[in-house]
Amino acid sequence: MKVAEQLLKPLLIGSAFALAGCAASVPPVEVTRFHLNQQITPGTIAIDTSAPGVKSLEFTNYTNAVNAELQRLGFTPAAIGASDYIATVGVMRDTRQALAQRSPVSVGVGGGTGSYGGGVGVGVGFSFGGKPKDVVVYELHVQIKRRAAGDVIWEGRAQTEAKENAPAAQPGIAAGKLAAALFKDFPGRSGETISVP
Secondary structure (H helix, E strand, C coil): CHHHHHHHHHHHHHHHHHHHHHHHHCCCEEEEEEECCCCCCCCEEEEECCCCCCCCHHHHHHHHHHHHHHHHCCCEECCCCCCCEEEEEEEEEEEHHHHHHHCHHHEECCCCCHHHCCCCCECCCCCCCCCCCCEEEEEEEEEEEECCCCCEEEEEEEEEEEECCCHHHCHHHHHHHHHHHHCCCCCCCCCCEEEEC
């Protein structure tokens, strides 16, 4: 029995290190949310899919992920004309290199889109030896408004990045991760940016 334990112990330690390495390689999600500091009572909600391009298969990954999180929070899916709330979903996916070329002034950490002002924050990395893989930046933006009054009561942005060949760069995985981080501890602290592992 002792021999088996001695053989098993290095395997268990190696597995623990491998798992820790995998967890460390998954980038965190930066999340910023804004709301009116009032209680948001769950009700019926419709996801607005009227914008151009939102019927694509990739975009459906994001709307499904947002819908799942809203249901987890107690919201009930409904038709857009009969819901208490309407959720608008926006998605951005681009490489870090392309974002840096498009707006060289905003290279650095931070920034935002839409009502957060400015542009998408990006970072700069250096690699030696061969052509580096592009880093893909994903951003999910969700806005919730009351259907009757049309006033926005909550909005949030979640952003992460991954190397283009990494599992985390797959649209389905990125969508689920961004939506889960965005709605973590809903509604969250207004105006605060947090990092969700």
